[in-house]
Amino acid sequence: MMSETSKFTEDILNAATEKAGNIIGEAEAETQRASDEAKTSISREAENIMRNARADAEAVKRREISEARHKSKLHEEKEKDIVMTEVLDHAKKRVLDVAKDESKYLPYLTTLVENAIRQLGDETLLIHLNKADMTRINRTNLERDVNKGLQKPIKIEWSKEPIEAAGGTIVSSPDGKTRIVNTLDERFDALESKLLVEAGKSLFGQ
Amino acid sequence: MSGMETVQIIVNAEKQAAKIIQDAEATAANIRRKIDSLIQEQRTEMLATAKKEAAALVQQAEEEGRREAESYEKESAVRTRELIARASSKKSATVEKLVGMVMQGEK
Numbered sequence: 484m485m486s487e488t489s490k491f492t493e494d495i496l497n498a499a500t501e502k503a504g505n506i507i508g509e510a511e512a513e514t515q516r517a518s519d520e521a522k523t524s525i526s527r528e529a530e531n532i533m534r535n536a537r538a539d540a541e542a543v544k545r546r547e548i549s550e551a552r553h554k555s556k557l558h559e560e561k562e563k564d565i566v567m568t569e570v571l572d573h574a575k576k577r578v579l580d581v582a583k584d585e586s587k588y589l590p591y592l593t594t595l596v597e598n599a600i601r602q603l604g605d606e607t608l609l610i611h612l613n614k615a616d617m618t619r620i621n622r623t624n625l626e627r628d629v630n631k632g633l634q635k636p637i638k639i640e641w642s643k644e645p646i647e648a649a650g651g652t653i654v655s656s657p658d659g660k661t662r663i664v665n666t667l668d669e670r671f672d673a674l675e676s677k678l679l680v681e682a683g684k685s686l687f688g689q
Numbered sequence: 690m691s692g693m694e695t696v697q698i699i700v701n702a703e704k705q706a707a708k709i710i711q712d713a714e715a716t717a718a719n720i721r722r723k724i725d726s727l728i729q730e731q732r733t734e735m736l737a738t739a740k741k742e743a744a745a746l747v748q749q750a751e752e753e754g755r756r757e758a759e760s761y762e763k764e765s766a767v768r769t770r771e772l773i774a775r776a777s778s779k780k781s782a783t784v785e786k787l788v789g790m791v792m793q794g795e796k
Contacts, residue, residue: 488695492702499706503713510717514724521728528732529739536743540750547754548761555765562769566776573780574787581792591792671791678787685783686776 563687570682575671582650582667585619592616592652593625597632599654599663607638611653613666614645 582588600608612620626639646653648666655662671678 495702499709506713510720532739536746544750544754547758551758551761559769574784
């Protein structure tokens, strides 16, 4: 009887101990699962932070290099522009200086007048010169040379009003309605965009 | 042993068993309670480390970018100097060419 009671109480306590073990085991397993899930989630979050940082780092590096390229390109363009402007100014001066050398200028002026007359196609024309040319040009000789060049007689009238130009001429119909501007300044300005392209090719191989 | 004594022994055993289970439940509750703060602690620590590494990565990239940019600017300055030197040697010929274009056929 005594040993049966003992066995009975032992069974009760064993069952309680087993149940207690299960309760604690279950709590431990549950927290282990929660911990594993949390670790996975946190790792994902951390990886996300690193992924964004890598993208940011790449962008930062690209931006630094891109800014340097842009800055260098601007510097190069500025330096090229200085050379181009210098060349263009020099060329313009050379063209305008042609008027100072009569031996070169007179035949050139004759050609400018002839070309303008051809373009107008009239037989009576009004020629405009600048103040210096009005004084120094021998009009009779110029008329003779022009008629010779055109191989037909043209009636030339001379404007009494000087034009504002470094040289060259404006040839117009007598009423002034039609006119061809062949001044040195105008010829240079009209060609400026082509001259820039040519200068770019010649200087920088563009 | 009397019957009364036997019953008393069993009642005591039952009480002891109930205590064992009660203690286990308290322990389980405690384990569950601790895990939340443990996870929060781990999260704070891991994310702080990640943020620190991320900041270092970006800073390193900034420094690399700056170094590469400086190097590019230096090389570019040399290239530009050479380009301008070559162009300068062609200035006279270019001026002649441009003057020729303006005067072309009318000189």
